[in-house]
Amino acid sequence: MRCAILVLVLLAAGWCSGLAAQVEGTVRSDKGEPLAGAMVKAVDADGGVLAYAIADGGGHYVLQVEPLPEPLRLVFSCMGYEVLERTVDDPAQPVDVRLREKVFELKEVVVRVPPIRALGDTLLYDVASFRSQSDRSIEDVIKRLPGIEVQDNGRIFYNGEAINKFYIENLDLLGGRYAIATRNISADDIASVSVYENHQPVQALKDIRMSDRAALNLTLKRQRTLKPIGYMKAGAGWGGETKWQGELFGMLVSPKNQTLVTAKGNNFGEEYRNETQQLIGSLFDTKTLAYGVFSQMPFGEAQIPQSRYFRNRSVTASVNTLQKLHEHLTLTVSADYIREKDSYQNAQVTEYYATGEQPVRVAEDSRSHLDGHEANFSLKMENNASTRYVVNELRFKGRFHTNRYLLSNENFMEQTLRNRDYNASNNFSAVFRKDRRVYEVHSLVSVSSTPSNAMRVVYPVRDSLGVSQWAEGLSFHTRESTAFSWLAGYRSSVGADLSFESFYETFRSEGRHGCSADALSVNDDSGYKLVTSIEPYFQWKGDKLTWRTSVPVRMHDLKYHDAWGGGMYTLHKPYVEFRTTFYFFLPRNVKATLEGGRRYDIGGMEDFVVNPVYVTYRRQNTIGAGVLGVRRSDYVSASVRHRNTVEGLFCSLRGMFSRTVNNRMVTTEVDADQTTTGQVQARHTGYNADVMANVSKNVRALNTTFSLIGSAIFLKRATQRQGHVVDIKNRMYTLRGEVRGYLWADRLSFSLDGEYVRTSQVSDALQSPVAVDDVTAHARLSFFPFKSFEVYAKAYYNNAELFGSGRQVNVFVDGGMRYSVGKFEVECTGHNLTDRQVYAYTRLSNYDLYTYSFALRPLEFLFTVKYNF
Numbered sequence: 001m002r003c004a005i006l007v008l009v010l011l012a013a014g015w016c017s018g019l020a021a022q023v024e025g026t027v028r029s030d031k032g033e034p035l036a037g038a039m040v041k042a043v044d045a046d047g048g049v050l051a052y053a054i055a056d057g058g059g060h061y062v063l064q065v066e067p068l069p070e071p072l073r074l075v076f077s078c079m080g081y082e083v084l085e086r087t088v089d090d091p092a093q094p095v096d097v098r099l100r101e102k103v104f105e106l107k108e109v110v111v112r113v114p115p116i117r118a119l120g121d122t123l124l125y126d127v128a129s130f131r132s133q134s135d136r137s138i139e140d141v142i143k144r145l146p147g148i149e150v151q152d153n154g155r156i157f158y159n160g161e162a163i164n165k166f167y168i169e170n171l172d173l174l175g176g177r178y179a180i181a182t183r184n185i186s187a188d189d190i191a192s193v194s195v196y197e198n199h200q201p202v203q204a205l206k207d208i209r210m211s212d213r214a215a216l217n218l219t220l221k222r223q224r225t226l227k228p229i230g231y232m233k234a235g236a237g238w239g240g241e242t243k244w245q246g247e248l249f250g251m252l253v254s255p256k257n258q259t260l261v262t263a264k265g266n267n268f269g270e271e272y273r274n275e276t277q278q279l280i281g282s283l284f285d286t287k288t289l290a291y292g293v294f295s296q297m298p299f300g301e302a303q304i305p306q307s308r309y310f311r312n313r314s315v316t317a318s319v320n321t322l323q324k325l326h327e328h329l330t331l332t333v334s335a336d337y338i339r340e341k342d343s344y345q346n347a348q349v350t351e352y353y354a355t356g357e358q359p360v361r362v363a364e365d366s367r368s369h370l371d372g373h374e375a376n377f378s379l380k381m382e383n384n385a386s387t388r389y390v391v392n393e394l395r396f397k398g399r400f401h402t403n404r405y406l407l408s409n410e411n412f413m414e415q416t417l418r419n420r421d422y423n424a425s426n427n428f429s430a431v432f433r434k435d436r437r438v439y440e441v442h443s444l445v446s447v448s449s450t451p452s453n454a455m456r457v458v459y460p461v462r463d464s465l466g467v468s469q470w471a472e473g474l475s476f477h478t479r480e481s482t483a484f485s486w487l488a489g490y491r492s493s494v495g496a497d498l499s500f501e502s503f504y505e506t507f508r509s510e511g512r513h514g515c516s517a518d519a520l521s522v523n524d525d526s527g528y529k530l531v532t533s534i535e536p537y538f539q540w541k542g543d544k545l546t547w548r549t550s551v552p553v554r555m556h557d558l559k560y561h562d563a564w565g566g567g568m569y570t571l572h573k574p575y576v577e578f579r580t581t582f583y584f585f586l587p588r589n590v591k592a593t594l595e596g597g598r599r600y601d602i603g604g605m606e607d608f609v610v611n612p613v614y615v616t617y618r619r620q621n622t623i624g625a626g627v628l629g630v631r632r633s634d635y636v637s638a639s640v641r642h643r644n645t646v647e648g649l650f651c652s653l654r655g656m657f658s659r660t661v662n663n664r665m666v667t668t669e670v671d672a673d674q675t676t677t678g679q680v681q682a683r684h685t686g687y688n689a690d691v692m693a694n695v696s697k698n699v700r701a702l703n704t705t706f707s708l709i710g711s712a713i714f715l716k717r718a719t720q721r722q723g724h725v726v727d728i729k730n731r732m733y734t735l736r737g738e739v740r741g742y743l744w745a746d747r748l749s750f751s752l753d754g755e756y757v758r759t760s761q762v763s764d765a766l767q768s769p770v771a772v773d774d775v776t777a778h779a780r781l782s783f784f785p786f787k788s789f790e791v792y793a794k795a796y797y798n799n800a801e802l803f804g805s806g807r808q809v810n811v812f813v814d815g816g817m818r819y820s821v822g823k824f825e826v827e828c829t830g831h832n833l834t835d836r837q838v839y840a841y842t843r844l845s846n847y848d849l850y851t852y853s854f855a856l857r858p859l860e861f862l863f864t865v866k867y868n869f
Contacts, residue, residue: 023088024062024206024386025095027055027076032255032327034059034170035099036194037119038078044069057122057194057217058170060386062207065091066490092435094386115700116146116645118589121197123147123645127190130705132742132749134782134790138190138218139182143751144740145193146698146705147643147650148216152305153274154179158195158214159641159652160694164280165201165215169225172201173258173322173332175378175393176280180262180318181218183275184249186231186868189224193217198591203328204389204433208485208493208539210546210583212593212639225253231868235268239831239860243268258322265315268862269307269831272316276336276376289507289606289623290450290473291421296401298415298616299366300348302854304796304839308812308832309854313341328385335377342370345855352670352848353721353763359849360670362618369404389431397423407617412461415617419453436487438495444479457617469511469614476504491542497535497550504528505605511614521611527560527569529604549580554600558628560608569608571628575600589643596636603629607664612676622678625664629679633660648698648705655691662686667720682725686717704741710734728763749782759844772844775799788820800841802851810839812856825866835859 027038038055042065053063065072072088074095081099088095115129130144143150149157156163156178166178174181199215200206230250237243245266252259264272302309318336325331345367351359380393398421405415425446432439450473457466481499488494506526513519537550553576560569579597586592609623635658642651665682668675692711699706715730735756742749760771775798782792796812816829840853 021065021072021091022062022207023065023072023074023091023095024060025097026059026386027061027078028059028096028098029081030098030100032098035078035081036122036124038076038081038099041075041077042069043073043075045073054120056120057124057196060203060206064490114645115698116648118643118645121199123195123197123643125193125195127187127192129700131187132782133746133784134742134749134792135187137183138185138187138193139179141187141190142182142193142216144705146648146696146707148195148696149694149707149709150182153277153279154182155279156182156216158197158216159643159650160639160654160692161213162280163216164199164211164213165196166280167215167217168258169220169253170217171258171322171324171330172382173260173320175332175334175380176278177276177334177336178279179277180275180320181260184230184262185218185251186229189220189229190218191221192219194219201384202389202431203384203386204431204438206386207541208433208438208495210539210548210581212583220253228252228869231866233864233866235827235862235864237268237829237860237862239268240858241267243860243862245270245862245864256324258320260318260320262316262318264317265313267311267313268860269310269312269857270314271306271310271312271340272314272338273340276316276318276338286423286425286446286448286475286477288421288448288450288473288475289505289609290453290471290509291399291419291448293453293471293509293613293621294417294419294455294615296370296372296403296417297368298619299364299368299405299407300346300850300852300854302346302839302852303841303843304798304810304812304854306342306344307857309344309346309839309856310342311344311857315339326383329383330381332380332382333378335375337373337375339373340370341372342368344368347853349851350848351851352668352675360672362672362675363409365408367406369406371402371404373400374398387433389429391430392426392428395423395425395427411459413457413459413466413617415455415457415467417455419450421448421450421453423448438483438485440481440483440485440497442479442481442483442499444477446475446477448475448477450474455614455616465515467511467513467614467617469509471507471509471613473507474505476502478502492538492540494536494538496537497533497552499531499533499535501531501533502528503530503604507605507609509609509611509613511612513614521613522564523609523611523613524563525560525605525609526563527558527605527608529556529558531556531602544585546583546585547581548583550578552577552579554602556602558604560605562608562610565610567608567626569628575602590640591642592638592640594636594638598632598634601629601631601633607679612678618674620674620676622676625679625681627663627681629662629664631660631662633658635659648700650694650696652694653692655689657689658687660686660688665718665720665725667723669722680720682720684718684725687715689714699741702741703743703746704739707736707738709736709738726763728761731758731760733758747784751778751780753778761844770844770849772801772842774801774841790818792816792818798839798841802840802842808840810836810841812836823868825868827864827866829862829864831860831862832857833859 027035029035036057040061040063041052042050044050051063051065053061055061074086074088076084076097078099082102084097084099115126117124125145127141130141135141142148147159194217196215198211200211228250233247235245245268247264250261316338320334322330322332347365350362353359375398378395382391401419403417407413428443430441454470456468459466479501483497485493485495509523511521532555535550535552539548555574556571558571577599581595584592607624607629610626612620612622615621637656639654663683664679665684667680668677690713694709696707711734713732718725718727738753740751754777757774762769777797779795782790784790793815798810800808802808813833814831815833818827836856838853839856843850
């Protein structure tokens with residue numbers, strides 16, 4: 001007995017001596033600013049270092065101490081600040097400190113700031129090292145940063161993955177609508193651009209939920225804070241008609257408040273929708289089935305920017321403000337409005353291929369007049385602390401369109417579209433973390449209504465009705481979820497996500513061809529879908545590897561009623577999914593991810609809308625097949641990323657393969673008068689594989705960044721055409737290169753990017769394999785013959801294939817001059833200097849060929865005056 005007691009005492013003593021602790025907190029300056037790169041050390045009684053950590057871009061640190069000394073002493077240090085020592089009694093509580101700035105004199109030295117610095121998972125790009133005097137906004141600088149890509153719509157990618165947050169001074173003012181900042185803030189106002197790798201936006205979930213996405217943060221120059229900054233701009237010109245432009249942008253950033261305001265308008269081809277669109281995925285923008293029935297541009301859209309062929313009248317206004325109520329508590333209010341009145345002219349020739357038959361050829365000439373309004377409002381309260389996260393966001397959206405399309409085929413006809421759509425939603429989330437336990441609650445409520453969505457076709461010459469179609473619908477969506485997590489040990493955690501999701505939807509439509517009652521097609525469907533889910537998971541975190549695996553189980557209960565046809569559709573069935581992910585943290589700044597699993601995509605009310613709906617004067621679409629759509633996908637994906645900040649080298653490689661089993665198949669019937677698409681019940685298997693490689697290198701000696709992106713996509717699927725099953729194989733290869741930089745003491749700046757795309761298709765419907773090659777290049781050259789005076793030119797080159805007519809070369813050239821005097825800028829801009837009239841190209845889609853030609857905006861000029869403040 002005594003021996004047993006002695007053994008227990010020795011084991012208990014050994015266990016106590018090996019206790020480990022995780023200490024975390026935030027390091028800030030005495031002014032409350034986060035101190036990125038601050039050093040935090042745990043020391044013993046003799047001053048020996050037991051463990052250390054480096055604060056990230058938000059000043060946050062996590063320190064693992066094993067064994068745990070008593071007492072625990074932490075030493076905080078940062079260049080330019082006094083060293084602080086703190087004794088910690090309770091390691092489970094956050095240890096937040098503030099360091100006092102240290103005043104000292106430096107000898108006369110030349111300090112060279114490295115262009116890129118790495119502080120743990122944080123990268124700091126020095127803007128001055130990448131800045132060119134030709135830059136109009138901070139977006140121009142971001143495009144030049146190695147490892148970062150900016151798409152045409154403003155979406156930012158880091159190492160091939162879209163960012164998951166965008167911050168200004170580590171605060172989320174814009175909630176994903178960040179193009180309004182990157183395209184308006186001057187590069188002269190920004191000191192650095194930071195990238196937070198593997199960013200988890202919720203502080204309480206750090207080390208619990210892994211993320212392979214990055215966030216981007218803009219840090220302003222100190223002298224540009226605490227006062228309004230921005231610009232005012234006005235201009236006039238000529239190009240077939242009087243041209244005009246007016247812009248106002250203002251921003252105020254202080255420790256307690258951020259405010260950003262814009263007001264813009266023009267008819268010079270500038271589109272504003274990208275500035276206010278959501279660039280980070282959101283659950284809020286739910287739509288009714290009725291809203292998506294009709295396309296806003298049903299007769300074709302060019303591959304070139306809309307500014308080349310849209311005759312526009314655009315206005316927009318936006319107000320965004322964030323108030324910091326407490327250290328972690330913020331209140332954000334945003335409102336924006338956009339009005340776009342556009343028109344364009346194009347011709348379209350479609351060749352529909354059928355099995356064993358000559359293709360059906362349809363030609364259409366159209367003039368489209370688009371008139372749209374959109375208004376958004378959001379109110380968000382957020383508390384993002386390391387132990388408690390609470391957020392509530394209320395959103396409203398309204399969309400209104402009145403469009404008119406004039407078509408001249410064999411008969412002149414007019415097609416009109418009028419729709420109204422409203423959405424309101426509220427999203428609440430809370431995360432509580434105490435010691436080893438994490439508890440989560442989430443609630444989403446969203447309601448969308450489309451009271452009117454109507455399309456009408458008339459023949460003015462005959463004064464007769466061609467097609468009349470209207471649709472209306474309602475969608476009510478809720479999602480309540482909770483989650484429990486427990487840190488089972490120093491390296492492992494277990495937990496479960498529980499959720500309940502409900503959908504109530506209605507869809508009503510009525511369409512007819514001509515005035516005959518026999519041609520009437522009606523849908524009247526309504527019902528609900530309930531999804532109850534539980535997702536247990538296990539996570540193990542090591543020094544070089546993190547593994548997370550989960551098994552989602554979802555119970556689907558649905559009931560839909562077809563009031564017109566009298567049908568009733570019900571389901572009560574569980575579906576079991578699986579996913580597992582490995583995160584590798586390898587030497588030499590190499591990170592890799594390997595993921596695989598199985599997922600299900602279960603349909604809804606749309607599967608039971610079985611009567612056709614007219615979407616244009618000649619195209620009908622039957623949305624459902626009368627059977628619930630079930631897609632099962634087995635997938636595996638992998639990625640490898642490497643960065644070397646000293647050499648300015650960033651590389652990434654991603655690949656994915658999936659096998660999808662679907663119980664429905666798309667069917668198409670085509671003749672000279674009508675195209676009908678629909679769904680039929682038919683089990684078939686599709687395959688999808690893609691791979692993408694990305695390399696970016698900054699050559700500091702040349703002040704130039706080189707980027708190369710290559711991708712390949714392989715698809716195999718089945719469909720029905722004219723009642724016959726057709727197997728289709730698609731391949732798409734893309735190679736894209738970019739060069740951006742400046743030379744000769746920044747007197748010459750340049751950017752050049754080129755892209756080659758090859759799309760090929762093999763199918764039973766085609767008499768022989770079809771391939772379309774497309775080559776596109778953009779170039780911009782800016783020269784400063786003397787200080788403050790810029791002469792620039794921009795060129796667009798496209799070598800496109802016109803099926804059956806050889807190839808066509810399209811070249812567009814823009815140019816201008818800009819002169820700066822103090823805070824004023826005077827600029828003269830010319831568009832389409834070659835006065836190109838038509839842009840044409842061929843596109844391969846599914847198994848059909850589409851050849852488009854678009855009338856372009858004419859040669860035009862604009863003279864503007866800009867005042868920066």
